[in-house]
Amino acid sequence: MSFCSSSASVDTSGQCTGMGCCQTSIPANLTYFNTTFLTRESASVLDFNPCSYAFVIETQQFRFDINDLAGNNFASKYIDGVPLVLNWVAGTESCEEAKKNMTSYACLSKNSVCIPSDSGLGYLCNCSSGYGGNPYLEEGCQDIDECAFPEQYLCHGQCTNTIGSYICTCPKGTRSTNASTIDCSPYQDSTQTIKMVLGISISTVFLLLCIFPLVIKYQKRKLIKEKDGFFKQNGGFILLEQMRSRQVDTIREIIILSQINHRNVVRLLGCCLEVEVPMLVYEFIPNGTLFQLIHSEGSSISLDDRLRIAIESAEALAYLHSSAFPSIIHADVKSSNILLDDKYMAKVTDFGASHMVVKNESQFMTIVQGTLGYLDPEYLQERQLTEKSDVYSFGVVILELITRKTAIYSEDSGERKGLASSFMLAMKDDRLEDMLDKSIIGVGMEPLRAISELAKKCLSLKGEERPQMTEVVERLKIIRRAWQEKLTEYYAEETENVYAKPSDNYPSSIAQYRTIAIELEHGR
Known part of the structure; x- marks a missing residue:
């Protein structure tokens, strides 16, 4: 019920508070709606509010305006009618009861969920989280690429779509407690540091292993040159000839002694050939x-x-x-x-x-x-x-x-x-x-x-x-x-x-x- 004695008493906040405009909600389980106007001593307000209106409209689509009271302003404003949303439900049973009879169960999509109706009777179907479409069709609910709607599905890092959801991760070298809502910030990863140190150490060891043989080779060449110099300087060629001659003599001695068997010839027991000058092993002769x-x-x-x-x-x-x-x-x-x-x-x-x-x-x-x-x-x-x-x-x-x-x-x-x-x-x-x-x-x-x-x-x-x-x-x-x-x-x-x-x-x-x-x- 709305009362107002003059236009000055009308609420100008845009809300239906009972001063020039009043509203009521439709109760649950309502099956019939009828509007009745009761006018009482309206002669005093006819000059600024000659008509009364009653209508069903979507709440979000209406905002009260004082000018709607004057003359036919409201009728002219909504000449085609007011927007109306009719909430409907499937069946008259609850979700639990409806799922028992799959032949009449309305939520046909496998990626859908059953939602109880606010009105009390029946139930509604909705696509599962991460899916969109018509849940009342078998293939009606399809995966949503959340990464394509960054304003709706927030991600402050790298977005990766998954079936029914998405993953938000921070780029390499950054981290966040929740990349979906908090920006990623750079950080020093201890694992990364260990890997870096390990990599440098391995590289250094590898480099040393590569350089070491070269150093050894260089030192050997240097030593060979020095030895050659000392060899030539100190009569090495003469010594070399003597060693070669000694080797020939030793081999000759081995061949000869291997063919001799006489009690007055010293017996050859063996030889060592793994030295520069081969050595022969004879029987032990104690008296010189x-x-x-x-x-x-x-x-x-x-x-x-x-x-x-x-x-x-x-x-x-x-x-x-x-x-x-x-x-x-x-x-x-x-x-x-x-x-x-x-x-x-x-x-x-x-x-x-x-x-x-x-x-x-x-x-x-x-x-x-x-x-x-x-x-x-x-x-x-x-x-x-x-x-x-x-x-x-x-x-x-x-x-x-x-x-x-x-x-x-x-x-x-x-x-x-x-x-x-x-x-x-x-x-x-x-x-x-x-x-x-x-x-x-x-x-x-x-x-x-x-x-x-x-x-x-x-x-x-x-x-x-x-x-x-x-x-x-x-x-x-x-x-x-x-x-x-x-x-x-x-x-x-x-x-x-x-x-x-x-x-x-x-x-x-x-x-x-x-x-x-x-x-x-x-x-x-």
Whole structure:
């Protein structure tokens, strides 16, 4: 009900407050609506409000205006009628009841929801969130691309449409507690920092790994250049040739020793080839060399043992010349290349300079190798190595055994002389006793002269005049046998006096024959 006595009393706020305009809501479950006008004493207001109006209109579409009261203004304003919204519902049952009968259920779209009616009767259908369209059709509700409507679907970051919704994320390097409503701001990600540090570290390590080999290579080149400089400056080429020569000698020695099996030749047990200069492993020889035995001060050796060692050494050389196949020329026979085992048995060693003689070849040209004082003069002059070259060198060894002088020795005056030449001159001048070892002269000159004659033959300047090693062995055995027989006869005659009083003619023969008193360092 609306009352107003004059236009001045009309509410001008635009709202229907009862002063010139009043309104009421339509109650729920209303099935019939009728409008009735009751006018009371309207004569006093006819001048500004001659007509009364009642109508049903959408609330949002009407705003009261005081001018609507004057004359026919309102009728003229809404000559085509007022906008009216008729709310309707599906059925008369609730959502729960309607879903029980799917044949009559109005919400056909699978992406729709049932909404209870505000009026109390029936229900309404609406598309699910993120979908739009007509929910009363089977395919009526379709996905909405929310990213296409940024004003409606807010996103302050990167919008990504999904089925029925959308995702709003911040760009890389920024973050927000809710990107849909709050702007994204830059930040320092600890994970990103770790990745960056890790990446830099890996790159640095990789760079170092790439640079390190280059540095090593550069250092190696520099070292090689420096070594080459020192090598040339300090006679390295000569050393290199010596090392190469030593390698060749070692290989030759391995080949030769692998074909020899004789009790008076040192046995090769193995070799090491993983070094610049290959090393050979021989059987252990504890009593050093013949050179040490003869020339060490304080050592004592009997004539019989000297003959035995000479025979054993000669047998080894005879085996090389006559029994080995192919024949072998030692080429470096000397007292330091004759070893003595634990029983003082002779063992010929050092075949580095040796040569194998091809069938039907008695001599051949070669580079001169050997030790000064033992070298065959014919070999030195003609460069032709033969088996007789070993015979000459062995002749010098025999001289060492009976004189105890080295192949090159010094006189009291300090003059250095060759043993072979001095001995041959002494033989010529009949001064043999001057050359012999004083400790064995007492045994008698007969065996010593026989040994000296054999040595003289071995030292002949012409190789063809020297005996074969087999002849040397036989001759030494004969000399030793005769010497032993002579001793046996002497023992038979002097049985009673042998321990009481030494013979004037043989003052040390018994002791020398029975024992060898030596103090030497063991080893090669």
